[in-house]
Amino acid sequence: MIKGHGDDIYQYEGIVSDFSSNICATTSHQPVMRHLASCQQLLSHYPEPEAWSLEAMLAALHDVNENCIIVTNGATDAIYLIAETFRYKSVIPAPTFSEYEDAYSSFEQKEDKTTLWLCNPNNPDGRIYDLAFIKRMEAAYDLLVIDQSYEHYTNGQMMSVREGCESKHIIQIHSFTKDYAVPGLRLGYITANERLTAAIRSHLRPWSVSSLAIEAGKFLLRHDEFVCRPDLVEAQRLRQQLLAIGIDVMPTQTNFMLCRMKEHDAGALKKYLVRHHGMLIRDASNFHGLTPQHFRVAAQTPVENDALVAAIRNFIESRNG
Amino acid sequence: MIKGHGDDIYQYEGIVSDFSSNICATTSHQPVMRHLASCQQLLSHYPEPEAWSLEAMLAALHDVNENCIIVTNGATDAIYLIAETFRYKSVIPAPTFSEYEDAYSSFEQKEDKTTLWLCNPNNPDGRIYDLAFIKRMEAAYDLLVIDQSYEHYTNGQMMSVREGCESKHIIQIHSFTKDYAVPGLRLGYITANERLTAAIRSHLRPWSVSSLAIEAGKFLLRHDEFVCRPDLVEAQRLRQQLLAIGIDVMPTQTNFMLCRMKEHDAGALKKYLVRHHGMLIRDASNFHGLTPQHFRVAAQTPVENDALVAAIRNFIESRNG
Numbered sequence: 001m002i003k004g005h006g007d008d009i010y011q012y013e014g015i016v017s018d019f020s021s022n023i024c025a026t027t028s029h030q031p032v033m034r035h036l037a038s039c040q041q042l043l044s045h046y047p048e049p050e051a052w053s054l055e056a057m058l059a060a061l062h063d064v065n066e067n068c069i070i071v072t073n074g075a076t077d078a079i080y081l082i083a084e085t086f087r088y089k090s091v092i093p094a095p096t097f098s099e100y101e102d103a104y105s106s107f108e109q110k111e112d113k114t115t116l117w118l119c120n121p122n123n124p125d126g127r128i129y130d131l132a133f134i135k136r137m138e139a140a141y142d143l144l145v146i147d148q149s150y151e152h153y154t155n156g157q158m159m160s161v162r163e164g165c166e167s168k169h170i171i172q173i174h175s176f177t178k179d180y181a182v183p184g185l186r187l188g189y190i191t192a193n194e195r196l197t198a199a200i201r202s203h204l205r206p207w208s209v210s211s212l213a214i215e216a217g218k219f220l221l222r223h224d225e226f227v228c229r230p231d232l233v234e235a236q237r238l239r240q241q242l243l244a245i246g247i248d249v250m251p252t253q254t255n256f257m258l259c260r261m262k263e264h265d266a267g268a269l270k271k272y273l274v275r276h277h278g279m280l281i282r283d284a285s286n287f288h289g290l291t292p293q294h295f296r297v298a299a300q301t302p303v304e305n306d307a308l309v310a311a312i313r314n315f316i317e318s319r320n321g
Numbered sequence: 322m323i324k325g326h327g328d329d330i331y332q333y334e335g336i337v338s339d340f341s342s343n344i345c346a347t348t349s350h351q352p353v354m355r356h357l358a359s360c361q362q363l364l365s366h367y368p369e370p371e372a373w374s375l376e377a378m379l380a381a382l383h384d385v386n387e388n389c390i391i392v393t394n395g396a397t398d399a400i401y402l403i404a405e406t407f408r409y410k411s412v413i414p415a416p417t418f419s420e421y422e423d424a425y426s427s428f429e430q431k432e433d434k435t436t437l438w439l440c441n442p443n444n445p446d447g448r449i450y451d452l453a454f455i456k457r458m459e460a461a462y463d464l465l466v467i468d469q470s471y472e473h474y475t476n477g478q479m480m481s482v483r484e485g486c487e488s489k490h491i492i493q494i495h496s497f498t499k500d501y502a503v504p505g506l507r508l509g510y511i512t513a514n515e516r517l518t519a520a521i522r523s524h525l526r527p528w529s530v531s532s533l534a535i536e537a538g539k540f541l542l543r544h545d546e547f548v549c550r551p552d553l554v555e556a557q558r559l560r561q562q563l564l565a566i567g568i569d570v571m572p573t574q575t576n577f578m579l580c581r582m583k584e585h586d587a588g589a590l591k592k593y594l595v596r597h598h599g600m601l602i603r604d605a606s607n608f609h610g611l612t613p614q615h616f617r618v619a620a621q622t623p624v625e626n627d628a629l630v631a632a633i634r635n636f637i638e639s640r641n642g
Contacts, residue, residue, distance in 0.1 A: 010369050021367070029364040037358040043350040046342070046504040048331050073394060073529060080526050099527070106524070183367040184532030203427070205401050206420070208394060211505030212533050 009280055016278035017304045019297040022123060022256040024153060024230035025181040032182070032226070035219045042211045049206040051214045057221050058189060062161035067194045070201060071217070073208045075149050075175040075188035079103045082171060082190070085200045086143055088113040094289030095258070097123045097147065101288065113142035120158070121150045124284050124296040126252030128156035138169055149175035149188075153230050153254040161191045171196055176213075180220045181228050187213040230255035235299035241309040242297075245316070256298035258284060264319055266295035269312065277311045330601055337599035338625045340618040343444060343577040345474060345551035346502040353503070353547075356540045363532045370527040372535045378542050379510060383482035388515045391522060392538070394529045396470050396496040396509035400424045403492060403511070406521045407464055409434040415610030416579070418444045418468065422609065434463035441479070442471040445605050445617040447573030449477035459490055470496035470509075474551050474575040482512045492517055497534075501541045502549050508534040551576035556620035562630040563618075566637070577619035579605060585640055587616035590633065598632045 009015050036042060051071035059066040072078040076099055083090075083103035087110035092100050100117040116137050120129045129137075138144050144167075151158045151174065164172040176187035187209065190200060220226055235255040242249045248260040261269065266283045273279040282296040299305055330336055357363060372392035380387040393399040397420055404411075404424035408431035413421050421438040437458055441450045450458075459465050465488075472479045472495065485493040497508035508530065511521060541547055556576045563570045569581040582590065587604045594600040605615040620626055 009366055010374075018366075023365075025365055029361070032364065033358045037354045040350070041505075043353065043503045043505040044344075044346055045330055045339075047507070053331075076526055076528055182364045183528075184362075184364040186368070186528060186531040205397055207397055207504075207507060210507040210531060210534065213531065 012274055012280065014278050015274070015280050017300055017307065018280045019300060019304075019308060020280040020282040021183070022150065022153070022254075022296075022298045023178060023181050023183060024228045024255050024298070027181075027226050029182065031223070032216050032219055036212055036216060039215055042215055045211065047207050047209060047211040047214055050201075050204055051209045051217075054209075054214050054217045054221075055189075057218060058191075061221065062191065064162055064165045064191065065194065068161075068165045068191055068197055070190040070197055070204065071209055071214070072188045072190060073210075073213075074177060074186040075147065075173050077186075077208065078173045078188050078190045079147070080106065081200050081203055082115075082145055082173075083107050084203050086113075086115055087111055088115045088142060090114070091116045091141070092288075093118070093122075095124055095284070095287040098287065100145075100147075115143040115145055116141040117145045117147070119147045119149070121154050121156065121254045123150065124256070124282070124287055124290075125250045125258040126154075126254040126256050127250070128154060128253045131157060131159060134159060138167060142169065143171065144169055145171045145173065147173040149173060149178045150254055152179055152227055153256075155232060156253045164191055165193050168193060168195075171200075176217055176220065179228060180226050182216065182220070185213050185216055186210070187217050231299065234302060234305065237302070238297070238299045238305040238309070241305065242312070245309060245313045247312065256296060258290075259295050259297060260291065261293045261295075261316070263293070264316065265292045267292065268319075269295060269315055272315050273308075273311055277307070279308060279311060281308075333595055333601065335599050336595070336601050338621055338629065339601045340621060340625075340629060341601040341603040342504070343471065343474070343575075343617075343619045344499060344502050344504060345549045345576050345619070348502075348547050350503065352544070353537050353540055357533055357537060360536055363536055366532065368528050368530060368532040368535055371522075371525055372530045372538075375530075375535050375538045375542075376510075378539060379512075382542065383512065385483055385486045385512065386515065389482075389486045389512055389518055391511040391518055391525065392530055392535070393509045393511060394531075394534075395498060395507040396468065396494050398507075398529065399494045399509050399511045400468070401427065402521050402524055403436075403466055403494075404428050405524050407434075407436055408432055409436040409464060411435070412437045412462070413609075414439070414443075416445055416605070416608040419608065421466075421468075436464040436466055437462040438466045438468070440468045440470070442475050442477065442575045444471065445577070445603070445608055445611075446571045446579040447475075447575040447577050448571070449475060449574045452478060452480060455480060459488060463490065464492065465490055466492045466494065468494040470494060470499045471575055473500050473548055474577075476553060477574045485512055486514050489514060489516075492521075497538055497541065500549060501547050503537065503541070506534050506537055507531070508538050552620065555623060555626065558623070559618070559620045559626040559630070562626065563633070566630060566634045568633065577617060579611075580616050580618060581612065582614045582616075582637070584614070585637065586613045588613065589640075590616060590636055593636050594629075594632055598628070600629055600632060602629075
């Protein structure tokens with residue numbers, strides 16, 4: 001695992017605005033925590049060895065066979081399971097989420113085949129791969145893994161689970177963490193045709209998903225109002241504000257964006273923002289292919305975003321002055 | 322993973338007495354669930370990539386360096402991590418917990434070395450390996466893994482964490498699941514010297530332990546009164562009662578015991594007990610080395626235990642009659 005992921009808020013005290021995590025928190029977690037607290041037997045018994053009951057609900061939601069779904073201990077667990085199962089060479093565009101490379105390099109290549117890992121929308125830049133491109137990649141590679149963790153964070157067109165399951169070569173990854181802003185829970189899932197999921201399933205470890213996560217997942221699926229849908233208009237406004245103070249910001253189709261200062265280091269900016277403003281950003285310099293000047297922010301409320309832009313402007317001016 | 326572990330209560334309705342799980346539930350889970358519900362930010366942020374804060378508390382408890390501790394997504398995750406790290410040949414006594422074999426056979430052997438896996442106290446029979454035996458095994462094998470999940474379930478002498486960490490070749494596994502009767506939570510840990518834990522740590526997957534599990538673990542460690550300590554006297558009484566109706570019961574030093582009927586199948590007994598008495602036992606016939614006649618029970622309250630003995634006697638009489 002790389003050091004320095006986003007949302008490293010546990011390292012700091014006094015953070016008032018967290019731009020470091022892409023996760024868009026829209027609603028309170030009180031209802032789900034109250035629900036969990038009301039389930040008396042939740043801790044007393046082992047979870048299902050595999051989260052079959054939640055898989056059945058997801059199958060109904062996506063109108064596919066339950067065998068096409070594997071619930072995992074977060075989307076990261078899904079990534080490692082796929083890498084462990086299909087020991088192919090991997091092609092990983094840069095920059096993207098670091099865990100594909102970490103997972104792929106944890107297991108020796110055994111077959112003369114190639115997996116393409118796509119994050120769609122892509123982290124850290126919020127870029128979308130369109131369906132025509134995905135179809136071309138499906139034809140070009142032995143296996144196409146599409147991490148759709150941020151699928152609810154965009155208006156761009158995503159491949160449906162049904163379409164993915166009809167393909168021979170596509171595996172999709174989904175994330176309750178992102179869907180419902182519950183990163184502390186650890187809940188994700190894989191969807192693919194039954195031949196692919198059967199291979200992955202043989203690597204599943206029993207009870208890897210907690211009873212709390214299974215029950216919370218079922219509760220959340222019954223409450224569509226808890227699905228995160230970030231304010232994409234506000235994100236575009238933040239991007240324009242950052243451009244206006246001289247930051248390079250990549251075009252984005254979601255709530256987060258990849259930024260680059262012309263001269264200063266993201267690490268120094270991060271320290272400054274924590275110390276003087278209680279703001280946390282994602283130093284993006286450790287993404288493969290990026291530079292010390294790169295950082296990532298996810299739009300928050302208009303007031304917080306304006307404060308961020310002002311604070312970054314102060315940082316740059318104080319350094320330049 | 323094998324089908325037919327114990328505590329498969331999710332498969333049945335109307336179970337009133339569960340003898341199938343070894344876990345001794347002494348206290349209510351309300352305090353820990355109330356505590357979790359009071360931690361507002363628990364779901365909103367990623368857990369620590371590795372559960373460092375809980376590892377520090379465990380290090381203080383056991384008076385060892387924090388580097389000697391790795392918190393895992395349940396003890397089963399610990400077993401797979403060890404098997405993934407040390408690609409040795411494995412020696413696994415039978416009968417014992419099936420996951421050692423499952424984990425070991427998931428990874429190709431790479432080195433001409435041998436690991437001995439001991440479950441102490443042993444599942445399914447409640448047997449204890451004494452310290453002199455463990456010392457001999459430490460000398461005889463390249464690596465000795467001691468799964469001490471049931472360490473609080475016996476009066477027998479266990480190797481301390483400090484002693485284990487002073488050895489070059491010993492890895493111990495511990496289980497919050499068993500310590501505090503919280504199987505739904507998924508929380509366990511590994512202890513060993515720093516050279517061994519460093520090797521295992523390189524296989525850790527980020528965020529594999531949920532924020533809920535980390536926070537609950539810290540809460541439970543502060544409350545010694547929640548540690549499970551089964552009634553071993555009542556367990557011996559149950560054993561005598563079962564012997565008295567003609568069941569072979571292995572000697573045990575804990576609350577659970579391995580039983581064998583002279584003629585009838587454990588699968589049939591299990592079905593009968595579920596259907597007619599709402600009682601769940603562990604059909605132990607799928608343990609490597611056991612027979613269709615083997616089952617396992619964990620002692621419950623005296624009233625429940627008496628009812629179990631009466632129900633088993635009825636079953637045998639009705640079959641013999």
